[in-house]
Amino acid sequence: MNKKSLGIILAVTLILSLMITACGPKKAEEKTKVRIGEVTRSIFYAPQYVAISKGFFAEQGLDVELTTTPGGDKTMTALLSGGIDVALVGSETSIYVQQQGSGDPVINFSQLTQTDGTFLVTRKPLQGKFDWSQLKGSVFLGQRVGGMPQMAGEFTLKKFGINPKQDLKLIQNIDFANIPSAFVSGTGDYVQLFEPQATMLEKEGKGYVIASFGVESGKLPYTAFMAKQSYINKSKDTIQKFANAIQKAQNWVASASVDDISKAISSYFPDTQSEIIQGVVKRYKDQGSFATDGLIDEQEWNNLQDVMQAAGELKQRADYKTLVNNQFAEQAKKSVK
Known part of the structure; x- marks a missing residue:
């Protein structure tokens, strides 16, 4: 075999190998990491743990890292300093940040609980x-x-x-x-x-x-997922996927039995007896504490501020449209089944 024939064979082999590689299974896409800081570890946040344990975040291509940052002040400090990407904390903290004159407001984009707990x-x-x-x-x-x-x-x-x-x-x-x-x-x-x-x-x-x-x-945005405006601006696709995962978990929790919900979240409460978990889930489910979607409506927002005002903790009322962005929750509610 002469050099010319050998060269043709090698060229054809190379082209075929490239074609096989291109047509073969693609390498799994890398997941986007999202760091969540929750204000406390609580059965009150059952839909969040369901979203993780049932793989709803993973289905959206997200790799969530969950840490507990005890207290609203610590959670908000972690968010503002860039230690976490998303905070699960009371919506009043976003108002406190605004009252302090932050140039990068904290935006509520998906509600998790809708009553006091x-x-x-x-x-x-x-x-x-x-x-x-x-x-x-x-x-x-x-x-x-x-x-x-x-x-x-x-x-x-x-x-x-x-x-x-x-x-x-x-x-x-x-x-x-x-x-x-x-x-x-x-x-x-x-x-x-x-x-x-x-x-x-x-x-x-x-x-x-x-x-x-x-x-x-009454109903109020008691606990919500929030992120800095700057993070949302550069990560809209990630925030949408996040909202989708939460909506799927909320749908699941709404239709699932107390026993199934308890089993799905039990690994997050290894020191709590199963009957205690079941009793708590039932109590919160019965009184409608778990939000069925991520939307924060204006009436809930106003009720929150009424509560804050009555306690003397509100310098001035915060504009609903400034600190609440429902576009991701709205899209999730439309598209997630």
Whole structure:
């Protein structure tokens, strides 16, 4: 075989190999990494864990890294400093950032929970029908000043004609993590608690849930996914995929049984008994705490600011269209089944 023939064969071989490579299976596309910072680890955020455990983020080509950044201030600091891309935190924090004059506003783009998540717990079993006026003259163990739980709590008390500063002894100087143990040890006649602590106290016979602050304070964007405007501007496709994954999780949670939801999120709560998880999921599902879509409507936004204003934590009302962007949630609701 002469050199010319050999050259032709090599050329044909090279062309064929390139054609086979081009027609063969493509290399899996690399996933886009998104760093989420959640304000706390809570069963209240069940749809987020469902989106991860059921692979809905992965289906959208996203590789999410979830970290817990305890407290709204720490979560917002991580977001503003670039330590995380997306924050799951109360919408009031975006208003606080605006009040401080940020040049890069924090935008709410997908709602996860639509009510307060705390409950009124009493030390003794309720005798007869509960009336909020029974709290007058009592010692009330509340939540942190300026936080959404405390604001929703005070809003509810005022709704029923109770002045939190005058009609009861209000205790607010106990760290969030220590509130349940403080109540168990004898502090307060009533306490405002998140789950699963409320259900756990009931199971232990050390407390009894008698009312829901979520039901009484109404619908509001209690917890939402948010990102800096600059991040959204350069990552619109990523934000849309993120909203799609959350919408699929919300659809799934809305139709799934309490047992199936509990199983889907159980790995995120390894130290919590399965019956406790089930009880908490049922309580939140029954009262409509899990948002069924990511849309934040203007009425919810105004209710949020009413709650903040009543607590004296709002310098001036924040424009709905400035801090809320529903375009991604709207598209997700239309396209995700």
